[in-house]
Amino acid sequence: MRGVFVTGTGTEVGKTVVAAVIARSHAAAGERVAVFKPAVSGLDEGGEPDHTLLRRSAGSSQSDDEIAPYRYGPPVSPHLGAELAGETIERERLLDAAREAAHDADFLVCEGVGGVLVPLTLGYLVRDLARDLALPIVIAAAPGLGTINHTLMAVECARAVGLEVTAVVLTPWPNEPGVVETSNREAIERIGQMRIAVLPLIDLADPGSWPALSLSGGG
Ligand SMILES: Nc1ncnc2c1ncn2[C@@H]1O[C@H](COP(=O)(O)OP(=O)(O)OP(=O)(O)O)[C@@H](O)[C@H]1O
Ligand SMILES: [Mg+2]
Structure with missing residues (x-):
């Protein structure tokens, strides 16, 4: 299976945005791109759900069930969303x-x-799925204060089970990065020994305006 598994330092850190830009980049290069998200929760909160944004970024015709087989209304961890839904x-x-x-x-x-x-589930974590799928990892992280620790912890947790971390993507990267963002980028690269990419603020409604971001194949 060729692809990437986009994770992050936590929730609401830019995983979907990074995954969408990667999907769009491969689709724009003429590849047939499929998207997948094991579980979506928080559908009750409104807004564009992750599986919908991923689908339109990839230009995919997959159904909701094909992209995200488990979907829940409450904004909770997937194991709890499932439990509340009786499954x-x-x-x-x-x-x-x-x-x-x-x-x-x-x-x-x-x-x-x-x-x-x-x-x-309590016995099957996101990193276990990434390992079962044998996909390289991309980690989305914020650029500002606190990100060195969060990002390096995510990297260690991935590597601890043998996952390959292809890159960290700092998002949204400011147009005029300050000393903190610049230093964070260097520190994560040096300590974590991996490639760091940055993604500026994008207009989610206009995929044609997105920058290219293709992170497969290491480097
Ligand atoms: N480069 C960017 N351009 C535009 N918006 C961004 C960018 N990076 C992050 N954001 C914004 O940050 C918020 C969180 O992003 P996103 O939904 O991708 O996070 P997530 O990690 O996928 O969240 P979840 O854990 O709910 O899946 C969104 O409002 C998103 O629009
Ligand atoms: Mg998301």
């Missing part, structure tokens, strides 16, 4: 759905849920 998230169903999504595509962009240690 359990099943590893095999996720793996089947991800393989099915990848089947007719050249490239799969998978967005995790929350951070790497978020439970899909």
Whole structure:
């Protein structure tokens, strides 16, 4: 399976934006891109759901069920969303759905849920799924104060189970970065020994205006 698994330092840090820009970049290069998100929660809160933004970024015709097999209304961890809905998230169903999504595509962009240690069930975490899918990891993180620690913790948690961290993406990257952002970027690169990319503020409504971001293949 060719693709990337986009995770982050936590919730609301820019995973969907980063995943969308990666998906759009591969689609704009002529590849057939599929998207996948194991579970979506918080649908009750309104706004464009992650699976919809991912689909239009990739130019995909996948159904909601094909992109995100488990979808919940309350803004809670997926394991709790499932419990409140009276079901359990099943590893095999996720793996089947991800393989099915990848089947007719050249490239799969998978967005995790929350951070790497978020439970899909209490015995199956986001990083376990990333490992089962054998996809390299991209970590979305904020550029400002506090990000060195959060980002390096996410990197360590991924590497601890043998995952390859391809890049960290700092988002949204300011037009005029200050000393803190510049220093954070250098510190994470040096300590974490990985590639750092940055993504400026984009207009989510206009994929044609997005910068290219293709992070597969390491480097
Ligand atoms: N480069 C960017 N350009 C525009 N908006 C951005 C950018 N980076 C982050 N944001 C904004 O930050 C917020 C969180 O981003 P996003 O929804 O991608 O986070 P997430 O990590 O996927 O959240 P969740 O955990 O709910 O899936 C959104 O309002 C998004 O528009
Ligand atoms: Mg998201």
